[in-house]
Amino acid sequence: MAGSCADRSLQCAGPTVDVVALNAEAAAVYVQWLMTSADQITFGDSSQLWLPLKPDEVLLEFAYTFTPFRGMGVMGDAMGRLLRVAAQSGARWARTYVSDDKYPEPARLLKGRV
Numbered sequence: 001m002a003g004s005c006a007d008r009s010l011q012c013a014g015p016t017v018d019v020v021a022l023n024a025e026a027a028a029v030y031v032q033w034l035m036t037s038a039d040q041i042t043f044g045d046s047s048q049l050w051l052p053l054k055p056d057e058v059l060l061e062f063a064y065t066f067t068p069f070r071g072m073g074v075m076g077d078a079m080g081r082l083l084r085v086a087a088q089s090g091a092r093w094a095r096t097y098v099s100d101d102k103y104p105e106p107a108r109l110l111k112g113r114v
Contacts, residue, residue, distance in 0.1 A: 021078050029069045030078045034086060035059040056092040063096075 021030040037053035053059055060082060065075050083094055 019078075019082060021074065023069075028066055030063070030065045030074050032063040032078065032082065033059065033061045034082045035061065036086075036089070036091070050097070051095070053095070054093075056090060058086040058091045058094050060094055060096045 019032050019034050020028055023029050035053070036058055037055050040050070040053050040059070050059060050061075060079060063075055063079065086094060
């Protein structure tokens with residue numbers, strides 16, 4: 001699958017919070033937070049930033065694809081993988097916050113990947 005994370009690994013640098021996709025040369029390709037309700041507690045009172053998560057919910061937030069890897073389908077592939085990991089861990093719902101000007105983006109990115 002050209003341009004996807006199929007040949008890259010997802011590595012966690014925290015409980016399940018900071019997720020980094022690395023390429024074969026160990027260069028960071030993509031980063032994103034995958035936060036569970038248990039992880040949200042470690043951030044203290046984040047109620048002004050995000051709605052509290054229920055035990056069967058996750059938050060996907062702060063996605064970023066590094067410039068050399070943009071336009072390769074990395075973000076959609078990585079988000080799809082993260083959602084599958086979350087589902088295998090018992091999550092039934094996922095949240096993400098998207099600005100109004102990028103509203104259709106998550107659906108476009110994930111089409112056929114989850």
